[in-house]
Amino acid sequence: MVQQEPSYWLMKSEPDAYSIDTLKNDKATLWDGIRNYQARNFMRNMHIGDKVFFYHSNCKPPGIVGLMEVTDLNIVDPTQFEKDSKYYDPKSKPENPRWDCVKVKYISKSNKLLSLPELKILFSEDELLVVKKGNRLSILPVRNDIAKIILEKI
DNA sequence: GCCAACGTTGGC
DNA sequence: GCCAACGTTGGC
Numbered sequence: 001m002v003q004q005e006p007s008y009w010l011m012k013s014e015p016d017a018y019s020i021d022t023l024k025n026d027k028a029t030l031w032d033g034i035r036n037y038q039a040r041n042f043m044r045n046m047h048i049g050d051k052v053f054f055y056h057s058n059c060k061p062p063g064i065v066g067l068m069e070v071t072d073l074n075i076v077d078p079t080q081f082e083k084d085s086k087y088y089d090p091k092s093k094p095e096n097p098r099w100d101c102v103k104v105k106y107i108s109k110s111n112k113l114l115s116l117p118e119l120k121i122l123f124s125e126d127e128l129l130v131v132k133k134g135n136r137l138s139i140l141p142v143r144n145d146i147a148k149i150i151l152e153k154i
Numbered sequence: 155g156c157c158a159a160c161g162t163t164g165g166c
Numbered sequence: 167g168c169c170a171a172c173g174t175t176g177g178c
Contacts, residue, residue, distance in 0.1 A: 014176090036161075036174095058176050116177080136160060136175045155178105162173075 007050045008147035009042065010064070011104075012057040012138040020054050020066040020109050028105040031139075032077040033087040035099065039139040043102050046070050052104055053142065053150060056113075064114040064154060072103035110154040118153070122146055 011031060013019070023029055034040050052068040077099040079087035092098035126143060142150070 012176090038161090062177070138175085157176105157178095159175085160173105161175100163171085165170095166168085 004047075004049075005144070007045075007047065008053070008142040008144060008150075009046065009050060010053045010055050010140045010142050011068075012055045014058045015056045016059070019056065023054065023066070023068065023104075023106045024109055026106070028071065028103060030075060030077075030101055030103050032079050032099075032101045034077070034101060034138065035087060035089070036137065039137050040099060040101075042137075042139045042141060043100070044074070045141075046073060046102050048073060051107070051147070053147075053154075057138075061113060062116045063119065064110065064150065066109040067107040067151075067154060068104040069107050070102050071105050075101050075103060077101045108154075112154075114150060114153050122149060 018029070031043070034043065048070055050070040052070060053064045054066040054068055056062055056065050076097045077087070079085040080089040080092045080097065080099045081094060082088055087099075089098060123146065126146065
């Protein structure tokens with residue numbers, strides 16, 4: 001059987017909430033708390049073995065700080081049913097969960113952050129501009145050709 | 155703190 | 167289905 005080439009993604013997290021160092025320590029994590037349908041749907045399109053760039057957002061300086069890999073798919077996000085969670089969704093019912101997520105594992109932390117200004121150049125011709133001002137999507141696909149360049153820089 | 159971008163909500 | 171109001175993201 002032919003080994004399928006992985007797809008590449010970018011997922012954002014505020015380092016105050018969950019950082020690359022926390023993931024490095026945890027080794028793996030559920031990427032839960034996603035409450036945006038388009039971002040959720042991107043997770044549904046992931047496959048085991050896909051590579052994910054970890055992006056630190058809303059911090060100084062913002063940028064790609066490491067690499068992860070998808071290890072599990074279609075996991076019901078437990079936080080949607082936790083009343084004390086800030087991700088609690090009273091409209092979601094256990095018999096028909098609205099939010100699901102993937103599990104990722106730590107691969108590596110960048111020696112040097114790949115900064116937002118550098119990403120703006122890399123993604124300048126991409127239609128799903130990762131770095132577009134006001135882009136509220138916390139999960140985005142990354143084109144293979146761009147991903148290859150990023151991999152050389154992190 | 156400001157604000158651009160844009161998703162969500164709810165009245166009609 | 168339209169759209170105004172509102173809320174969130176996230177860079178600066």
